[in-house]
Amino acid sequence: MLSNWVEARTTAQTTVVSLTIGLAALAGLALWTSLSMQRAATHLHELNEISDRWGLVVQNVDVADHALIDYLRSGTPVMRQPVANAAGAADESLRWLRDNGGTADIRAATIVGDLYGDYSTLLREAVSAGDRGDTTGALRKADQAELTLVSLRKQLSTVVQLKRLETSEYLRAAETQNGRLRLAALIAFIIDLGLVGLCGVVLLGHRRKILRQAAKSEHEAMHDALTGLANRTLLTQRTEQAIRRSNQNGDPLGLFLIDLNRFKPINDTLGHAFGDRLLQHVANRLTGAVRDVDTVARLGGDEFAVLLPSVNTSANALIVAERVHRALEEAVDLDGLSVDIGCSIGVAMYPNDSSDAHELLKHADIAMYAAKRARLGTSVYEPGRDDHSAAQLTVISDLRHAIDHGELVLHYQPKADVRTGSVCGAEVLCRWQHPRLGLLGPDRFIPAAEETGLIEPLTQYVLDHALAQCHTWHLAGWDVPVSVNVGAQCLHDLTFPDQVATALKLHGRPPEVLTLEITESAIIADPHRASEVLLRLRELGVRLSIDDFGTGYSSIAYLRTMPVHEMKIDRSFTTNMRTDASSGAITRSLLGLAHNLELEVVAEGVEDEETWNALAALGCDIVQGYCLSRPLPADEFETWLRDRTLTELTVPTSTP
Numbered sequence: 001m002l003s004n005w006v007e008a009r010t011t012a013q014t015t016v017v018s019l020t021i022g023l024a025a026l027a028g029l030a031l032w033t034s035l036s037m038q039r040a041a042t043h044l045h046e047l048n049e050i051s052d053r054w055g056l057v058v059q060n061v062d063v064a065d066h067a068l069i070d071y072l073r074s075g076t077p078v079m080r081q082p083v084a085n086a087a088g089a090a091d092e093s094l095r096w097l098r099d100n101g102g103t104a105d106i107r108a109a110t111i112v113g114d115l116y117g118d119y120s121t122l123l124r125e126a127v128s129a130g131d132r133g134d135t136t137g138a139l140r141k142a143d144q145a146e147l148t149l150v151s152l153r154k155q156l157s158t159v160v161q162l163k164r165l166e167t168s169e170y171l172r173a174a175e176t177q178n179g180r181l182r183l184a185a186l187i188a189f190i191i192d193l194g195l196v197g198l199c200g201v202v203l204l205g206h207r208r209k210i211l212r213q214a215a216k217s218e219h220e221a222m223h224d225a226l227t228g229l230a231n232r233t234l235l236t237q238r239t240e241q242a243i244r245r246s247n248q249n250g251d252p253l254g255l256f257l258i259d260l261n262r263f264k265p266i267n268d269t270l271g272h273a274f275g276d277r278l279l280q281h282v283a284n285r286l287t288g289a290v291r292d293v294d295t296v297a298r299l300g301g302d303e304f305a306v307l308l309p310s311v312n313t314s315a316n317a318l319i320v321a322e323r324v325h326r327a328l329e330e331a332v333d334l335d336g337l338s339v340d341i342g343c344s345i346g347v348a349m350y351p352n353d354s355s356d357a358h359e360l361l362k363h364a365d366i367a368m369y370a371a372k373r374a375r376l377g378t379s380v381y382e383p384g385r386d387d388h389s390a391a392q393l394t395v396i397s398d399l400r401h402a403i404d405h406g407e408l409v410l411h412y413q414p415k416a417d418v419r420t421g422s423v424c425g426a427e428v429l430c431r432w433q434h435p436r437l438g439l440l441g442p443d444r445f446i447p448a449a450e451e452t453g454l455i456e457p458l459t460q461y462v463l464d465h466a467l468a469q470c471h472t473w474h475l476a477g478w479d480v481p482v483s484v485n486v487g488a489q490c491l492h493d494l495t496f497p498d499q500v501a502t503a504l505k506l507h508g509r510p511p512e513v514l515t516l517e518i519t520e521s522a523i524i525a526d527p528h529r530a531s532e533v534l535l536r537l538r539e540l541g542v543r544l545s546i547d548d549f550g551t552g553y554s555s556i557a558y559l560r561t562m563p564v565h566e567m568k569i570d571r572s573f574t575t576n577m578r579t580d581a582s583s584g585a586i587t588r589s590l591l592g593l594a595h596n597l598e599l600e601v602v603a604e605g606v607e608d609e610e611t612w613n614a615l616a617a618l619g620c621d622i623v624q625g626y627c628l629s630r631p632l633p634a635d636e637f638e639t640w641l642r643d644r645t646l647t648e649l650t651v652p653t654s655t656p
Helices: 002-007 009-074 077-086 091-100 103-132 135-222 232-249 263-270 272-289 314-329 357-374 383-404 446-452 455-476 496-507 520-525 527-540 556-561 581-596 609-617 634-643
Strands: 253-260 295-300 303-308 332-334 337-339 343-350 378-380 408-417 423-434 438-440 482-485 514-519 543-549 566-569 600-603 622-624
Touching: 009 077, 009 091, 009 103, 009 135, 077 103, 091 103, 103 135, 135 232, 232 253, 232 295, 232 303, 232 343, 232 357, 253 314, 253 357, 263 272, 263 337, 263 455, 272 295, 272 303, 272 314, 272 332, 303 314, 314 343, 314 378, 343 357, 357 378, 383 423, 383 455, 408 455, 408 634, 423 455, 423 622, 446 455, 455 482, 455 496, 455 634, 496 514, 496 527, 514 527, 527 543, 566 581, 581 600
Parallel strands: 343 378, 423 482, 482 514, 514 543, 543 566, 566 600, 600 622
Antiparallel strands: 253 303, 253 343, 295 303, 332 337, 408 423, 408 622, 423 438
């Protein structure tokens, strides 16, 4: 509590202001004391000068008295001159006192001057009588002078006493005042000394605060704000330190790069606050799964790294990696909701795999993407992967940027009822408007997205923009259902149905306007989890379609148990069905199978009217292909819709 008060800004400001005032007061007292002493000295000098003048008057009177006595005793003319000289000698001092003295001095000088004038006159008359030989007259004048002298001396004695008393009283008053000033200066000094001490304490407190803030700033510069883990900068520093120690003692070190598999859809569906708490939970699990000497870092987003100094062998590193993988594979329970995250871990070793910290991190990154592609969970770096991985990393990096900055564009290929020709929907096809390479088809980036886990944010991007466009068409008077392709990882994410529900609610569209197209391989990879996700999607009201059926290695048993609405026959069969007997047979068989399972059938790759008519004869429900239209951007698709009569078409129209 006291330290908080000392370090408070108001305390510092108050202390500094108080010290400034105290020092100013002390300086003012010192100046006042100096001026007071100067005034006292000046006044004392004036008093002394006046006293000296009165003393000179007394001295002149005494000299005149002695001269007169000597003259009367000797009776010789020789002693006459001293008396003559002494008579009136004090007149100058008395005039000075009247001109420069105080009020009392002026009054006293006037009285004394009158007596002294009489005395001087009598002295002169006594001398004149003596010079005439009138001894009797001289003595009589001398006696009169003595009587006058008595009064004069009494008056002078009184004045001198009063001057001494005045000087003494002034000195006492000056001493009293100086004593008060000294006391005030002492008090001010003590207060200022206390304030200086307090300032010292405050400065030390602020120094401690600055040091703490500097330490906090340094910690924040080296640690992730959300999880408290080391950041990329600190990881790089510690990796370089570990490499230097490894060069000295020969102990290898390992580095893991960890990427969460299903974080983005969870974050998008449940909100960033939930995602932040999930990342904190992951950070706690990571630190609990490794040693105290190991460094766990968050590199950004859902990417983490673990530095293992002195791990000795890659086998030991793999043991730790498996422990980390198991820790992150366990479901996380937050707010009563259980979510599965999963992760992919890339392992690189020094000095076996890398020559420096930068290369070690790069190779761990390559191994991590290899683990994602093969769905291994954990993968150790192998030099042969470098060329492919470097190119793949570039695509992945650009694709991340494209998703975040809206470089992906959607094209729409219409689907029509095979009997009426009426447009009954549109398949959404993603294109990439690459800043350097131009417009890229899905074959250029979808495989990389599926291998690296970017297919989930990519699917979310397409779903969101497709439903937004669907809402725009609805406002324009066209209710065109849309079909969106869904990656396998989305079907293994139990939060995916919630993401779909959120997107539908966000754009105000009913579930039946959305068809999700899934592949056979996505179901077979994890049938139980896929079945759970598909069942929840069907309960939501979304239509489900199996895409490219017949091209994979699916089991009909899965098709029988899957809660789907629609089957799409791959273009490889429909395009050649009239010229290739096997393709025609497969197409007829697939149509029969789908209808027996009460599924709608969509035929892809319908390029001409003959194929259209052949499919109509076989009972196909919906056609899609260049015979109807090529995939179009949203604005061109609107124009195409406007030009086409949706209600009265009975004959398909070929569109180049």
